[in-house]
Amino acid sequence: MKRLILMIVMAVSASSLFCESLNVNMFFKDKDFDAIKEKTIVSRMYIKFDARKESTDLKIDLYKTKYLNVNSMDYELILDEKTFLPYDLNDVSKLKFYNILSSFEGLKGMGYYSRKAGKVEQLVTDCYRTDADGKKITDPDNTEVKDYSVEYFKQKDNKFGTLKYKSELYNEANNFVLINTCMDSIKFVSNPGEYVVGTFFIYDENKKGFYMYSIYLLRIRSEIFIKGGPLTVSVISFSNRLRAGTVQIAKLVGVDWSDKLKIWKPSTLKAGKYRNY
Numbered sequence: 001m002k003r004l005i006l007m008i009v010m011a012v013s014a015s016s017l018f019c020e021s022l023n024v025n026m027f028f029k030d031k032d033f034d035a036i037k038e039k040t041i042v043s044r045m046y047i048k049f050d051a052r053k054e055s056t057d058l059k060i061d062l063y064k065t066k067y068l069n070v071n072s073m074d075y076e077l078i079l080d081e082k083t084f085l086p087y088d089l090n091d092v093s094k095l096k097f098y099n100i101l102s103s104f105e106g107l108k109g110m111g112y113y114s115r116k117a118g119k120v121e122q123l124v125t126d127c128y129r130t131d132a133d134g135k136k137i138t139d140p141d142n143t144e145v146k147d148y149s150v151e152y153f154k155q156k157d158n159k160f161g162t163l164k165y166k167s168e169l170y171n172e173a174n175n176f177v178l179i180n181t182c183m184d185s186i187k188f189v190s191n192p193g194e195y196v197v198g199t200f201f202i203y204d205e206n207k208k209g210f211y212m213y214s215i216y217l218l219r220i221r222s223e224i225f226i227k228g229g230p231l232t233v234s235v236i237s238f239s240n241r242l243r244a245g246t247v248q249i250a251k252l253v254g255v256d257w258s259d260k261l262k263i264w265k266p267s268t269l270k271a272g273k274y275r276n277y
Contacts, residue, residue: 022175027213041083047235048076051228067177076220086209103139104153112244113262126156174203194219216242
């Protein structure tokens with residue numbers, strides 16, 4: 001009987017969680033707001049084992065929502081970013097923003113700061129919408145904002161090659177949530193569904209803009225890439241990828257953040273001054 005009561009309580013708690021409306025305080029702390037006032041993009045990095053000593057955090061907890069119900073223990077690499085994107089929302093601009101988020105051709109040509117090259121290079125060489133079977137189709141010009149839509153696209157980048165993604169776009173009042181999930185496996189790294197990039201856009205009517213929270217999740221199944229040695233990946237390289245997406249979205253709404261593509265200074269990182277522990 002006690003077990004049954006416990007199960008009911010847990011079910012009610014979970015139900016309450018997933019009925020909770022989006023709120024900026026789900027993702028932002030007081031220190032984040034202070035940093036954003038200085039027009040900063042707050043970035044954090046975590047990778048299991050941290051063999052290269054690049055993680056800024058010992059862990060990054062994930063706030064579970066009905067849009068993204070994940071467990072931080074399921075991923076070897078977790079990154080996130082927090083910022084404020086100016087945008088005056090009305091009926092016309094809301095539809096425009098919705099079309100920007102649902103247009104995949106707009107991602108083609110996205111640049112990022114290459115740690116290895118030491119300069120900005122092209123990250124996404126091609127990107128286009130497909131049907132569920134992978135056939136290329138044209139981005140539509142939506143005439144209404146839907147509460148939920150699911151689409152597919154293929155993206156070719158300079159590291160992973162061409163991968164198929166499922167893109168889920170949610171609208172809740174003036175808030176938006178975009179969840180892109182890789183439907184292909186990444187050789188020696190992850191299985192389908194284990195590479196996810198999500199962005200929450202929470203609108204502030206007084207400030208006229210979106211608080212943006214972006215999360216990057218990746219399973220790394222082979223420990224040769226994270227335990228140390230010549231094949232150990234740099235978490236900075238992945239963080240630069242996440243920043244590229246933030247800058248590209250800003251560009252598509254008319255905000256130039258191209259000077260923010262470079263995040264980490266090697267000397268500052270080596271001195272441990274980015275660490276939050």
